[in-house]
Amino acid sequence: MLSKGDDYPLHQTPEPMAVSGDNRNFYDRYFFNGYNADGSIFFAAALGVYPQLDIMDAAFCVSIDGKQHNLRASKRMDSERLDLSVGPITIEIVEPLQELRLIVTDNAKETGCPITADIRFTARHMPIEEPRFIRRDGPRMVMDYTRLTQNGGWSGTLHVDGQEIALSPETHHGTRDRSWGIRPVGSPESQPPPAGALPQFWWLWTPLNFDHHACFFHSNDDGEGLPWNRRGVVDAIEGARQEFEPPSFGLSYHSGTRRVKQLDLETTNGTLSITPRTGDATRTFYMSGLGYMHPEWGHGMDHGPLETAYDVIDLANVPDHDMLYIHIQALSDTVLISGDDSHEGIGIVEQLFVGPHKTSGLTDLLHPAP
DSSP: OOOGGGGSSOOSSSSOTTOOOSOTTEEEEEEEEEEETTOSEEEEEEEEEETTTTEEEEEEEEEETTEEEEEEEEEEOTTOTTOOEETTEEEEEEETTTEEEEEEOGGGGGGTOOEEEEEEEEESSOOEEOOOEEEEETTEEEEEEEEEEEEEEEEEEEEETTEEEEEOTTTEEEEEEEEEEEOOOSSOOSSOSOOOSOOOEEEEEEEEEOSSEEEEEEEEEOTTSOEEEEEEEEEETTSOEEEEOOSOOEEEEOTTSSOEEEEEEEOSSEEEEEEEOTTSGGGEEEGGGGTTTOTTTOTTOOOOSEEEEEEEEETTSOOTTSGGGSSEEEEEEEEEEETTEEEEEEEEEEEEEESOBGGGTBOTTTOOOO
């Protein structure tokens, strides 16, 4: 089971690099997003490696002109974890923790996909390591993983449906993350943990870009609204990094939905005010395009030796209460007050709210806010 990875000094066990512990749900994943200030272009990409399933999959999505274009690909990887190409989608690590390249070729044109890309993400600051995520369902481990998050700028060129879009780090910001560990992937468990409890997962993730700062806040809460994983950071691009972990925060929803309307946070020496553009359907990105909660293209599903697919979401006609569309990233305006200084920025509010969250008034599985 030797592979290219065995020639790098990265082993953590006596096993070859093809082996990653004993849990079939082990994964290793890249995620990227990018956008301009007015939100007329938003794109996202992901690539996942599932060593125990011997599957690698990837997706590249672009929202433009009221449509979200979704390109997806999957392959059986023959235990070769360093070949980061899945059909038309390739990730290249140019400089670790600093610069990565994304390539989308026209190999998927037989699916009708109108997207090609050759773009680069360049980091604006050192990555932020999030606290380790550990979650059990009774005695069974459901999550045990680590993630890093990093804001940056984009350069290169996108082609979408005949349009050429030149990206510049000054005008096209975004975020990338890397996570690895254990979480549900591939086909559902043949014998899940005993039922009886209402499914519950409340996830909020907010990477934000300012001219001279990169900010970040996330929270995983239980059904009572209490956090089991939470961290906040205000990172000056040329200065000190400040940590904050507010015991509570101000959050409101658009009436009759589970979409965040406003989020207000207290930092170490100031405040963060975040206003998602959820009132504008064309400024919402649906994570199902990248495979999240997708019934057919969920992460780690086996589609054979190599398969690609393409579809389009009409952003003006999305059923918000459908489970397929409940996991979103919303382009957001934000204001950072730090001491006597005020900074305006732009970023993302990612949310996945399933089940109750008592402190913010959510009940039942998908019951909307009043």
